[in-house]
Amino acid sequence: MADLLELLVSATASGCVYGLIALAYLLVLRPTGVINFASGEWAMMGAYAAYVISDAGGLPPILAIPAAALVLAIIGWLTEWLTVRPLVERGAGHLAPILALLGMLVIYHQVVLLSFSEDQYPLDGPFGFGRIEFGLLAGSYQDFFIVGATIAIFIGFWLFFERTVWGRSFEAVAINRRAAALMGINLRMVTALSFAGAAAIAATAGVLDSPRGSVEANMSLPLAVQGFSALIIGGINRVEGALLGGIVLAFAEDLTRRYAPIPSGLALGVTPVLLITFLLVLPNGILRAKEAK
Amino acid sequence: MLEVRGLTAGYGSVQVIHGLDLTVETGETVTLLGPNGAGKSTLMGAITGTIRRRGGRVAFEGTDLSGLDSHKIVDAGLRLVPEGRLIFGPFTVRDNLRLGALKLHRGDGRSVEERFEYVYDLFPRLKERSGQLAGTLSGGEQQMLAIGRALMSSPRVLLLDEPFLGLAPMVVQEIRSALEALQELGLTILLVEQKLDIALAVARRAYVLIKGQVVLESSTEDMAKMDNLNTLYFDLAEESAA
Numbered sequence: 001m002a003d004l005l006e007l008l009v010s011a012t013a014s015g016c017v018y019g020l021i022a023l024a025y026l027l028v029l030r031p032t033g034v035i036n037f038a039s040g041e042w043a044m045m046g047a048y049a050a051y052v053i054s055d056a057g058g059l060p061p062i063l064a065i066p067a068a069a070l071v072l073a074i075i076g077w078l079t080e081w082l083t084v085r086p087l088v089e090r091g092a093g094h095l096a097p098i099l100a101l102l103g104m105l106v107i108y109h110q111v112v113l114l115s116f117s118e119d120q121y122p123l124d125g126p127f128g129f130g131r132i133e134f135g136l137l138a139g140s141y142q143d144f145f146i147v148g149a150t151i152a153i154f155i156g157f158w159l160f161f162e163r164t165v166w167g168r169s170f171e172a173v174a175i176n177r178r179a180a181a182l183m184g185i186n187l188r189m190v191t192a193l194s195f196a197g198a199a200a201i202a203a204t205a206g207v208l209d210s211p212r213g214s215v216e217a218n219m220s221l222p223l224a225v226q227g228f229s230a231l232i233i234g235g236i237n238r239v240e241g242a243l244l245g246g247i248v249l250a251f252a253e254d255l256t257r258r259y260a261p262i263p264s265g266l267a268l269g270v271t272p273v274l275l276i277t278f279l280l281v282l283p284n285g286i287l288r289a290k291e292a293k
Numbered sequence: 294m295l296e297v298r299g300l301t302a303g304y305g306s307v308q309v310i311h312g313l314d315l316t317v318e319t320g321e322t323v324t325l326l327g328p329n330g331a332g333k334s335t336l337m338g339a340i341t342g343t344i345r346r347r348g349g350r351v352a353f354e355g356t357d358l359s360g361l362d363s364h365k366i367v368d369a370g371l372r373l374v375p376e377g378r379l380i381f382g383p384f385t386v387r388d389n390l391r392l393g394a395l396k397l398h399r400g401d402g403r404s405v406e407e408r409f410e411y412v413y414d415l416f417p418r419l420k421e422r423s424g425q426l427a428g429t430l431s432g433g434e435q436q437m438l439a440i441g442r443a444l445m446s447s448p449r450v451l452l453l454d455e456p457f458l459g460l461a462p463m464v465v466q467e468i469r470s471a472l473e474a475l476q477e478l479g480l481t482i483l484l485v486e487q488k489l490d491i492a493l494a495v496a497r498r499a500y501v502l503i504k505g506q507v508v509l510e511s512s513t514e515d516m517a518k519m520d521n522l523n524t525l526y527f528d529l530a531e532e533s534a535a
Binding site for chain 1: 341342343362363364367368372373375379380381382383384388391392393395396442443446
């Protein structure tokens with residue numbers, strides 16, 4: 001029983017990381033229709049940025065998180081400006097930005113591999129290593145920190161989208177670009193900010209996740225796949241769907257790994273199986289849009 | 294006030310508008326008539342910057358709008374109520390209206406609250422339904438919302454693309470009287486219509502558009518006296534082809 005409860009905390013923390021990556025996908029996907037598989041690379045680059053900032057820059061880990069997010073926001077903004085915008089303005093088809101971003105994914109990955117050795121780098125969490133127990137619930141400092149930070153981020157985004165006129169403008173672009181343009185919304189600005197915000201969120205996910213393992217170039221692909229799966233499971237229509245999808249996925253993974261009588265290597269199959277199942281059975285995800293238009 | 298000169302526009306390799314000229318003076322209501330596929334909505338898109346212009350000039354109170362992004366055109370005071378209304382269905386009526394006021398220039402007694410009152414006075418039904426999701430409104434109410442949303446930024450020219458399409462006679466009447474109220478307040482209106490009866494009653498001047506070109510410009514008074522009104526588009530199309 002204690003074993004199960006401990007697993008609950010760490011699975012929730014993993015789910016939060018997946019949920020944040022899913023949110024990074026969602027932020028770009030909703031207003032632009034572009035699926036950005038480089039979200040995993042952004043998470044990895046965020047982790048490297050935090051490592052450099054706290055190791056070489058000497059900044060405390062808690063400040064390295066917003067600093068890494070800011071660095072990646074700039075990279076996200078530049079990515080949109082240099083690769084996506086020129087295509088859209090020349091009237092390229094819907095697939096072109098997605099392919100361009102896949103190209104950027106490879107470039108990001110190789111730049112990181114060339115700039116750092118293939119070693120794994122340690123990254124400290126803001127509260128160091130240690131365990132806390134709330135009654136029967138027990139987990140590492142970092143696990144509890146991840147859950148708290150993620151909840152705060154999701155509440156912030158939910159309030160932004162639901163309660164502010166700027167957030168409503170982003171949603172308006174997601175509902176109908178032409179109608180949004182007719183309101184006087186600057187579509188270029190919304191697109192640029194979506195990429196910057198998505199990169200910052202992906203970076204945050206990478207920085208939060210790294211102290212549980214290490215900073216390494218190969219962390220990007222699993223995060224990209226898990227984040228995308230979380231997005232499909234939760235549904236792309238609502239912000240909170242990303243978090244729900246992440247948690248569902250993480251529990252499926254961890255419970256299978258712990259309790260299913262199969263070799264642990266096979267447990268890696270949980271994510272793709274869930275992804276395919278949802279695409280076939282519930283392609284809109286668990287959470288529906290508020291109103292079918 | 295609004296001057297279009299030699300405008301060309303289209304989609305992909307298809308040119309829809311061929312060198313079109315059109316003028317709307319301050320305070321007047323002009324109607325743009327034409328059959329389906331004449332290019333009326335394309336023209337509206339080209340004027341408001343949601344469809345890229347290929348050539349020609351759009352000037353608004355002396356400033357050149359050609360090449361400006363749509364959000365700058367809204368900022369200049371030119372607003373389109375698009376065909377099909379394009380309201381934000383998952384948003385409440387209030388949120389739809391609030392987004393309409395994004396480009397409101399505050400000051401001179403204008404504020405978002407003042408605009409809400411103005412629109413609710415014009416369409417009291419929107420006030421009753423302010424908390425309701427826009428997608429659940431009736432067609433007529435959605436049209437009122439689309440017009441109200443455009444009025445939220447206190448535009449100087451209102452472009453209306455077939456606002457009466459598919460509406461019941463009662464609702465048509467309701468929206469017509471709202472437009473008349475706006476006319477009395479001195480708002481400049483460009484009304485795109487297919488049906489002659491409503492357009493000729495509402496506007497003072499008319500352009501008839503056939504295949505992307507203006508084939509007739511006339512006062513609505515003179516047009517109403519024409520004896521071939523029933524076959525007007527057909528006759529004009531024949532003439533322009535000849």
